[in-house]
Amino acid sequence: MRMKPLWLVSVAAAGLLASTGGAATASPDHELAYWTMNESPGARTMRDVSGHGFDGQIGREVAVGIRSDGRTAYGFERLEPDTPPTRPGHLVIVPDDSRLDPGSRDYGIEMRLRTRDHFGNVVQKGQATVRGGSFKLQIPNGRVQCWFRGSNTSLLVTAPRQINDGHWHTVRCERTGDGVSLAIDGRTVAERSGWTGPIANSWPIAIGGKSECDQVDVGCDYFAGDIDYIAIDVEDPGW
Structure with missing residues (x-):
């Protein structure tokens, strides 16, 4: 299966990220939310630099x-x-906003993270049985999983290798x-059609x-590790 590309990070930009550690270069026409996670210690608001105002509340146990x-x-x-x-x-x-829902749009989530542990939900909107569907990225057994559950079916893909090596990795779903x-790190490692x-x-x-x-x-599936940034992009913002 050949997946249609989205536009937040191109292959060239992904290589730039890996080599420089710089922020993703985003197309303003398709960027939905971009959290650089660059706030200073003690900050309690995660700023969305996309300009769309999807700021988040940072819990007091999160090291910033x-x-x-x-x-x-x-x-x-x-x-x-x-x-x-x-x-x-x-x-x-990040408070609910209908603009953050995938809807029927092509939808991409990208982040850079590192961990030495082997469990935890990294990012999600909704949970397994909630009305309207959900999505999440998790890392059971040190292997990244990407899961989307819609009105028609659920699709889950799993990385073939572990990444809980303590090094930074870029993950895109x-x-x-x-x-x-x-x-992972600019190379497609798993895909499923439907x-x-x-x-x-x-x-x-x-x-x-x-x-x-x-x-x-209901386990909380707390993630253990560090996250450098999270970005969401869509093929067509629709607004």
């Missing part, structure tokens, strides 16, 4: 202003899986009319774990 290899990032400590109590301060939350694909159907829910974007969980019946 981490400097490493010329990058500034957020840090998420390791929390024991499925062990109460819940830790909502571990999350960054796309949902198009042709299917879902996953790229059409999920539209996705639109009333949930926030949660970074670092689930926003609704109790660590008993």
Whole structure:
């Protein structure tokens, strides 16, 4: 299957990211949200530099202003899986906005992260059974998974190799009319054909774990590691 490209990061730009650690070069016509995660220590607002105003609230347990290899990032400590109590301060939350839903559009999520752990939900909008569908990127067993659940079906792709080596990796997940694909460090590593159907829910974007969980019946799946940036782009903004 040949996936249709989206426009936030080209192959050339992905190479630039890997070599320089610089920010993604975005097309303003197609950029939906771009969180550089460059705030100073103590900041509690994650700024969306796209100009669309999708700012997020940084939980008090999130380390802000981490400097490493010329990058500034957020840090998420390791929390024991499925062990109460819940830790909502571990999350960054971007309030729900219908413009952030994939809908029927081609939709891409890209981020740069590093981890030495082998579990956790990195970013998601909605959860497994919520009305309207959902999407998420997670890293069970150190292997990135990209999952989109729409009105028609769910499509899940899994990286063939682990990336929990403590090094920075660029991860990109796309949902198009042709299917879902996953790229790591500029190379497509997994794809699956099909059409999920539209996705639109009333949930926030949660970074670092689930926003609704109790660590008993529903695990919070807290991510452990550092995130340098997250960007979302669409083929057609529709507004």
